[in-house]
Amino acid sequence: MAFENPPRERIKTILEQTKTIAVVGLSDKPDRTSYMVSEAMQQKGYRIVPVNPNVESVLGEKSYASLADIDEPVDIVNVFRRSEDTVSVAEDTLRMKHKPSVFWLQLGIYNEEAAALVQAAGIEAIMDRCIKVEDSILRPKQ
Known part of the structure:
Protein backbone atom coordinates (compact mmCIF):
# COMPACT_ATOMS: atom_id res chain seq x y z
CA MET A 1 0.00 0.00 0.00
CA ALA A 2 1.41 3.38 -0.98
CA PHE A 3 2.13 5.94 1.70
CA GLU A 4 -0.36 8.75 2.25
CA ASN A 5 0.10 11.77 4.49
CA PRO A 6 -2.56 12.34 7.13
CA PRO A 7 -5.45 14.57 6.05
CA ARG A 8 -5.07 18.31 6.56
CA GLU A 9 -7.41 18.33 9.57
CA ARG A 10 -5.16 15.78 11.30
CA ILE A 11 -2.05 17.84 10.49
CA LYS A 12 -3.78 20.89 11.96
CA THR A 13 -4.49 18.95 15.17
CA ILE A 14 -0.87 17.77 15.31
CA LEU A 15 0.40 21.34 15.01
CA GLU A 16 -2.07 22.62 17.61
CA GLN A 17 -0.86 19.98 20.09
CA THR A 18 2.84 20.49 19.37
CA LYS A 19 5.09 22.44 21.72
CA THR A 20 8.60 21.13 20.93
CA ILE A 21 10.18 20.27 17.58
CA ALA A 22 13.55 18.54 17.24
CA VAL A 23 15.07 19.66 13.94
CA VAL A 24 17.55 17.20 12.42
CA GLY A 25 20.00 18.94 10.13
CA LEU A 26 19.31 22.45 11.45
CA SER A 27 22.04 24.72 10.12
CA ASP A 28 23.40 27.73 11.98
CA LYS A 29 23.61 29.61 8.66
CA PRO A 30 20.68 32.09 8.36
CA ASP A 31 20.48 31.67 4.57
CA ARG A 32 19.69 27.94 4.82
CA THR A 33 16.12 26.69 4.53
CA SER A 34 16.39 24.70 7.76
CA TYR A 35 17.32 27.87 9.65
CA MET A 36 14.61 30.02 8.06
CA VAL A 37 11.86 27.44 8.63
CA SER A 38 12.95 26.78 12.23
CA GLU A 39 13.25 30.47 13.01
CA ALA A 40 9.72 31.07 11.70
CA MET A 41 8.38 28.19 13.78
CA GLN A 42 10.20 29.52 16.84
CA GLN A 43 8.62 32.94 16.27
CA LYS A 44 5.19 31.23 16.18
CA GLY A 45 5.85 29.91 19.69
CA TYR A 46 7.25 26.44 19.09
CA ARG A 47 10.36 25.38 21.00
CA ILE A 48 13.10 24.30 18.60
CA VAL A 49 15.68 21.66 19.60
CA PRO A 50 18.55 21.64 17.07
CA VAL A 51 20.12 18.30 16.14
CA ASN A 52 23.42 18.85 14.35
CA PRO A 53 26.76 17.45 15.56
CA ASN A 54 28.66 20.26 13.82
CA VAL A 55 27.27 23.23 15.77
CA GLU A 56 27.04 24.11 19.47
CA SER A 57 23.84 26.15 19.32
CA VAL A 58 21.30 27.49 16.85
CA LEU A 59 18.57 30.07 17.38
CA GLY A 60 19.59 30.43 21.03
CA GLU A 61 19.13 26.71 21.72
CA LYS A 62 21.78 24.09 22.56
CA SER A 63 22.40 21.74 19.65
CA TYR A 64 22.53 17.98 20.19
CA ALA A 65 24.79 15.62 18.26
CA SER A 66 21.99 13.07 17.83
CA LEU A 67 18.34 12.51 18.65
CA ALA A 68 19.33 9.95 21.30
CA ASP A 69 21.13 12.71 23.25
CA ILE A 70 17.92 14.66 23.84
CA ASP A 71 16.68 14.14 27.42
CA GLU A 72 13.38 16.01 27.15
CA PRO A 73 10.20 15.03 25.33
CA VAL A 74 9.72 16.38 21.81
CA ASP A 75 6.48 16.24 19.87
CA ILE A 76 7.84 16.22 16.32
CA VAL A 77 11.13 15.14 14.77
CA ASN A 78 11.43 17.43 11.73
CA VAL A 79 14.04 16.28 9.21
CA PHE A 80 16.17 18.34 6.84
CA ARG A 81 18.30 15.57 5.34
CA ARG A 82 18.45 13.87 1.96
CA SER A 83 15.77 11.25 1.35
CA GLU A 84 18.38 8.48 1.23
CA ASP A 85 19.66 9.49 4.71
CA THR A 86 16.29 9.35 6.44
CA VAL A 87 16.23 5.62 7.30
CA SER A 88 19.10 6.19 9.74
CA VAL A 89 17.25 9.23 11.13
CA ALA A 90 14.14 7.06 11.60
CA GLU A 91 16.28 4.48 13.43
CA ASP A 92 17.70 7.27 15.63
CA THR A 93 14.15 8.43 16.33
CA LEU A 94 13.30 4.97 17.63
CA ARG A 95 16.28 5.15 20.03
CA MET A 96 15.08 8.39 21.63
CA LYS A 97 14.43 8.32 25.39
CA HIS A 98 11.03 9.96 24.81
CA LYS A 99 9.32 8.86 21.60
CA PRO A 100 7.89 11.73 19.55
CA SER A 101 4.36 11.62 18.19
CA VAL A 102 5.37 12.58 14.66
CA PHE A 103 8.27 11.98 12.25
CA TRP A 104 8.14 14.79 9.66
CA LEU A 105 10.19 14.87 6.45
CA GLN A 106 10.40 18.34 4.95
CA LEU A 107 9.33 19.35 1.44
CA GLY A 108 11.14 17.32 -1.20
CA ILE A 109 12.12 14.55 1.25
CA TYR A 110 10.39 11.18 0.87
CA ASN A 111 11.34 7.69 2.01
CA GLU A 112 8.72 4.99 2.47
CA GLU A 113 11.13 2.71 4.36
CA ALA A 114 11.81 5.43 6.94
CA ALA A 115 8.08 6.09 7.29
CA ALA A 116 7.32 2.37 7.73
CA LEU A 117 9.95 2.07 10.48
CA VAL A 118 8.48 4.84 12.62
CA GLN A 119 4.88 3.88 11.88
CA ALA A 120 5.56 0.34 13.10
CA ALA A 121 6.53 1.93 16.44
CA GLY A 122 3.31 3.96 16.59
CA ILE A 123 4.82 7.25 15.40
CA GLU A 124 2.88 9.17 12.75
CA ALA A 125 4.78 9.99 9.55
CA ILE A 126 4.45 13.03 7.32
CA MET A 127 6.59 13.37 4.20
CA ASP A 128 7.30 15.90 1.48
CA ARG A 129 5.56 18.74 3.34
CA CYS A 130 7.00 21.97 4.72
CA ILE A 131 6.06 22.34 8.37
CA LYS A 132 6.19 26.15 8.12
CA VAL A 133 3.85 26.22 5.11
CA GLU A 134 1.43 23.79 6.75
CA PRO A 140 -2.56 31.51 10.26
CA LYS A 141 -3.14 33.66 13.35
CA GLN A 142 -1.23 31.73 16.02
Whole structure:
Protein backbone atom coordinates (compact mmCIF):
# COMPACT_ATOMS: atom_id res chain seq x y z
CA MET A 1 0.00 0.00 0.00
CA ALA A 2 1.41 3.38 -0.98
CA PHE A 3 2.13 5.94 1.70
CA GLU A 4 -0.36 8.75 2.25
CA ASN A 5 0.10 11.77 4.49
CA PRO A 6 -2.56 12.34 7.13
CA PRO A 7 -5.45 14.57 6.05
CA ARG A 8 -5.07 18.31 6.56
CA GLU A 9 -7.41 18.33 9.57
CA ARG A 10 -5.16 15.78 11.30
CA ILE A 11 -2.05 17.84 10.49
CA LYS A 12 -3.78 20.89 11.96
CA THR A 13 -4.49 18.95 15.17
CA ILE A 14 -0.87 17.77 15.31
CA LEU A 15 0.40 21.34 15.01
CA GLU A 16 -2.07 22.62 17.61
CA GLN A 17 -0.86 19.98 20.09
CA THR A 18 2.84 20.49 19.37
CA LYS A 19 5.09 22.44 21.72
CA THR A 20 8.60 21.13 20.93
CA ILE A 21 10.18 20.27 17.58
CA ALA A 22 13.55 18.54 17.24
CA VAL A 23 15.07 19.66 13.94
CA VAL A 24 17.55 17.20 12.42
CA GLY A 25 20.00 18.94 10.13
CA LEU A 26 19.31 22.45 11.45
CA SER A 27 22.04 24.72 10.12
CA ASP A 28 23.40 27.73 11.98
CA LYS A 29 23.61 29.61 8.66
CA PRO A 30 20.68 32.09 8.36
CA ASP A 31 20.48 31.67 4.57
CA ARG A 32 19.69 27.94 4.82
CA THR A 33 16.12 26.69 4.53
CA SER A 34 16.39 24.70 7.76
CA TYR A 35 17.32 27.87 9.65
CA MET A 36 14.61 30.02 8.06
CA VAL A 37 11.86 27.44 8.63
CA SER A 38 12.95 26.78 12.23
CA GLU A 39 13.25 30.47 13.01
CA ALA A 40 9.72 31.07 11.70
CA MET A 41 8.38 28.19 13.78
CA GLN A 42 10.20 29.52 16.84
CA GLN A 43 8.62 32.94 16.27
CA LYS A 44 5.19 31.23 16.18
CA GLY A 45 5.85 29.91 19.69
CA TYR A 46 7.25 26.44 19.09
CA ARG A 47 10.36 25.38 21.00
CA ILE A 48 13.10 24.30 18.60
CA VAL A 49 15.68 21.66 19.60
CA PRO A 50 18.55 21.64 17.07
CA VAL A 51 20.12 18.30 16.14
CA ASN A 52 23.42 18.85 14.35
CA PRO A 53 26.76 17.45 15.56
CA ASN A 54 28.66 20.26 13.82
CA VAL A 55 27.27 23.23 15.77
CA GLU A 56 27.04 24.11 19.47
CA SER A 57 23.84 26.15 19.32
CA VAL A 58 21.30 27.49 16.85
CA LEU A 59 18.57 30.07 17.38
CA GLY A 60 19.59 30.43 21.03
CA GLU A 61 19.13 26.71 21.72
CA LYS A 62 21.78 24.09 22.56
CA SER A 63 22.40 21.74 19.65
CA TYR A 64 22.53 17.98 20.19
CA ALA A 65 24.79 15.62 18.26
CA SER A 66 21.99 13.07 17.83
CA LEU A 67 18.34 12.51 18.65
CA ALA A 68 19.33 9.95 21.30
CA ASP A 69 21.13 12.71 23.25
CA ILE A 70 17.92 14.66 23.84
CA ASP A 71 16.68 14.14 27.42
CA GLU A 72 13.38 16.01 27.15
CA PRO A 73 10.20 15.03 25.33
CA VAL A 74 9.72 16.38 21.81
CA ASP A 75 6.48 16.24 19.87
CA ILE A 76 7.84 16.22 16.32
CA VAL A 77 11.13 15.14 14.77
CA ASN A 78 11.43 17.43 11.73
CA VAL A 79 14.04 16.28 9.21
CA PHE A 80 16.17 18.34 6.84
CA ARG A 81 18.30 15.57 5.34
CA ARG A 82 18.45 13.87 1.96
CA SER A 83 15.77 11.25 1.35
CA GLU A 84 18.38 8.48 1.23
CA ASP A 85 19.66 9.49 4.71
CA THR A 86 16.29 9.35 6.44
CA VAL A 87 16.23 5.62 7.30
CA SER A 88 19.10 6.19 9.74
CA VAL A 89 17.25 9.23 11.13
CA ALA A 90 14.14 7.06 11.60
CA GLU A 91 16.28 4.48 13.43
CA ASP A 92 17.70 7.27 15.63
CA THR A 93 14.15 8.43 16.33
CA LEU A 94 13.30 4.97 17.63
CA ARG A 95 16.28 5.15 20.03
CA MET A 96 15.08 8.39 21.63
CA LYS A 97 14.43 8.32 25.39
CA HIS A 98 11.03 9.96 24.81
CA LYS A 99 9.32 8.86 21.60
CA PRO A 100 7.89 11.73 19.55
CA SER A 101 4.36 11.62 18.19
CA VAL A 102 5.37 12.58 14.66
CA PHE A 103 8.27 11.98 12.25
CA TRP A 104 8.14 14.79 9.66
CA LEU A 105 10.19 14.87 6.45
CA GLN A 106 10.40 18.34 4.95
CA LEU A 107 9.33 19.35 1.44
CA GLY A 108 11.14 17.32 -1.20
CA ILE A 109 12.12 14.55 1.25
CA TYR A 110 10.39 11.18 0.87
CA ASN A 111 11.34 7.69 2.01
CA GLU A 112 8.72 4.99 2.47
CA GLU A 113 11.13 2.71 4.36
CA ALA A 114 11.81 5.43 6.94
CA ALA A 115 8.08 6.09 7.29
CA ALA A 116 7.32 2.37 7.73
CA LEU A 117 9.95 2.07 10.48
CA VAL A 118 8.48 4.84 12.62
CA GLN A 119 4.88 3.88 11.88
CA ALA A 120 5.56 0.34 13.10
CA ALA A 121 6.53 1.93 16.44
CA GLY A 122 3.31 3.96 16.59
CA ILE A 123 4.82 7.25 15.40
CA GLU A 124 2.88 9.17 12.75
CA ALA A 125 4.78 9.99 9.55
CA ILE A 126 4.45 13.03 7.32
CA MET A 127 6.59 13.37 4.20
CA ASP A 128 7.30 15.90 1.48
CA ARG A 129 5.56 18.74 3.34
CA CYS A 130 7.00 21.97 4.72
CA ILE A 131 6.06 22.34 8.37
CA LYS A 132 6.19 26.15 8.12
CA VAL A 133 3.85 26.22 5.11
CA GLU A 134 1.43 23.79 6.75
CA ASP A 135 1.45 25.83 9.96
CA SER A 136 0.88 29.08 8.04
CA ILE A 137 -2.06 27.62 6.12
CA LEU A 138 -3.68 25.71 8.98
CA ARG A 139 -2.92 28.08 11.88
CA PRO A 140 -2.56 31.51 10.26
CA LYS A 141 -3.14 33.66 13.35
CA GLN A 142 -1.23 31.73 16.02
